Amino acid sequence: MEVVRRFSNYKPSLWTHTYLNSLTSIYGENIYKERAEKLKGNIKIMLKEANGTLNQLELIDNIQRLGVCYHFEDETDEILKGIFVNFNSTKNKRSENISLYAASLQFRLLRQHGYLVLPQDAFKDFIDDGTFKTKPSDDTTKGILNLYEASFLAIQGENILDVAQDFAIKYLNENLELTTADDPTLGEHIRHALELPFHWRMPRVEVRWYIPIYQSTLHMNPVLLEFAKLDFNIVQALYIEEIKDLSRWNTSTKLTEKMSFARDRIVECYFWMLGLTFELQFGYTREIITKLGFFVNVIDDAYDTYATLDEVRLFTQAIERWDVKEIEQLPSYMRVCFLVVFNLINELVFNALKEQDIDIGPPLRKALLDYCKSGEVEAKWYHSGYKPALDEYLECSLITVSTPFLIICAYFITASPITKQAIQSLDQYPSIVRWSNMVVRLADDLATSYDEIKRGDVPKLIQCYMHEKGASEEEARAHVNHLISESWKKINNNLYVESPFSKTYIPIAMNLARVSQCVYQTCDGNGYPTPESKEQVASLLVHPIPI
The missing domain is CATH 1.50.10.130 (Terpene synthase, N-terminal domain)
Structure with a gap:
């Protein structure tokens, strides 16, 4: 059949x-x-x-x-x-x-x-x-x-x-x-x-x-x-070399070729990482998180539209078992995708063991599995025609937005030392992670909800709010903007309370919210980049400032 x-x-x-x-x-x-x-x-x-x-x-x-x-x-x-x-x-x-x-x-x-x-x-x-x-x-x-x-x-x-x-x-x-x-x-x-x-x-x-x-x-x-001009241009010269390397990686993995239905957005993924960590010393962070971001883009497109429900279950099961032999059970288009994330996560685990003598495999795999399991839940909603309640949608979609997984990975790359207290906190998605990612989810839904529904995705926050509250679209959008403001107040609180996270990590997590409000301010700059959004990226990566 x-x-x-x-x-x-x-x-x-x-x-x-x-x-x-x-x-x-x-x-x-x-x-x-x-x-x-x-x-x-x-x-x-x-x-x-x-x-x-x-x-x-x-x-x-x-x-x-x-x-x-x-x-x-x-x-x-x-x-x-x-x-x-x-x-x-x-x-x-x-x-x-x-x-x-x-x-x-x-x-x-x-x-x-x-x-x-x-x-x-x-x-x-x-x-x-x-x-x-x-x-x-x-x-x-x-x-x-x-x-x-x-x-x-x-x-x-x-x-x-x-x-x-x-x-x-x-x-x-x-x-x-x-x-x-x-x-x-x-x-x-x-x-x-x-x-x-x-x-x-x-x-x-x-x-x-x-x-x-x-x-x-x-x-x-x-x-x-x-x-300021010189510094901008000097750092931009480094960005150019980094994006060249990432483009070569993208070509060599053949991930885009194998999953041709998905977004080919390596530059846009790198733009997100510039938003998190633009400084010279974070080159390795930008490299790995861009690659992981590219992975979640393509697997998100598989879970949301292209994959059958059985294929979604198989991939989630492969992530849970974390065994390279699992690729034998996957459809051919998913095999390279599994190997890409398998190798990237294992590279991070190896580096942490080598440099800090700590095993970060369990928290990294848990964050990835949480993402895949939540994606499977949304796939089941779509295939069954289920309309989630507002709170139910938010709790699940906060994980499927994918950035909780990425920002947790960023901690393990940037932290020195990695602490057990921080690992325990990340396991529960602490305030700085939860509310920064809430802004990402809300900004994403404001910009992309109708396009995503047209291409076969589940109802988004705006539609859930309208359905549950009997509200107009204008009222729903006003509510989402209010939630963004309230989320920022909770993010801000992390500047003043005791935390297991360093002064380096907290701004990185805060920047996640900032990038989302940039990318989704006028359009879906990740899914459907416009000439204007391309020029914004080019202003950081291509065009130096005249001295």
Whole structure:
């Protein structure tokens, strides 16, 4: 009997192997690295000699927005620690001198770096009967823009920051045209922030946007600007070599050839990894997680549409048994896919045993099996015509979005040392993993739900909410956006609580949410890339910034 299969009809990759291997960059040469090192030394002196809290905050903010903060972690940490100590010693005193702009910038930077400043202390001079006010001396629009940005560092229960956000959104929308006429750079900042706040944006994409904006500001620092441009281009030269290697790997595995029904998205997978870890030292993390991300893309397409239910069960069973002999039971198109993930996971296990004498095989295989089992559940829903309840859908789809598996793998690659406490925590999908992945799930569903249903997938969150609550599509989308905001508050809390995870891993997990909101902001940039989304990728991988 002939098997009837469903097809997603994905378009071919926008990036050919030939094109990727033609990419070059001059910025890998020593002359540029030597110049960057000299500028880096000058900036360290600037940080050391910066006087006044506001000057220090503005310098750190620009260093962060320009994407070079990873070069100056010790210097910025020392400055912010001093500012926090001073803040705590004076927080009970009212100040007529601090502006809303300075108070908001201080609050945001301290919170971003793990200092739990309370909003009622930070903004006491600007709150009157539960509402916000501005002082006549304030640069009003700039201050309110920074208040808006600061409000997204809220944790649960901080209603005053919800009030601040509503106040700021209303003011900025009402005064956007006036601001634009008065100061084009500030107006561009406002439009950009209202689209998506800084705290939610993918760092490397934000850097590419901010560098030309910073260049046109009145008080631009030429040394800082040149260093940011050079650093961006030097790191981009490394990215080019990494994506070439990944393209060769993709071609050599013949995974795309064997599973021709699936998405061929090696560049898009790499783009996700740049969002998690853009820094030079994380090259191996980007390599392995990109390969694993490519695997989950193709197996997701098999589970969602192409595979029969029996084939889904067979693959899940093979993952559970974790024996290479299991490929004999799999359909031919799934065999290479199994071997790819089998070899990648075993490579990670080998490296951990060799370098840290710890067996990470069980937690890695559990995370992968959880993903496959949840995918099998969704396949059963589709084949039986079952419509899950809202909570039931969320609990399952939080795993099938695949990023919990990937972000758990990222821990084992980046952590040194790997701790038993962290392994035990990851087994239960701790807060930083759960809520970052919740944002991925929600952003994904906002962008892709109808396309996925058309190609034969189960109902998504929007449809489940409409069905269960009797809501309109507009109401369902508003609810999903509310869930994203609430999830971010829970993510933020991980900056301030004791955790078995390092200061390296927590930002990586947070970045997962940021990448999803970038990829799914205007389209399904993973399944159906557009010319605009391709240009966004090219701005990070292909086009250097003119020096």
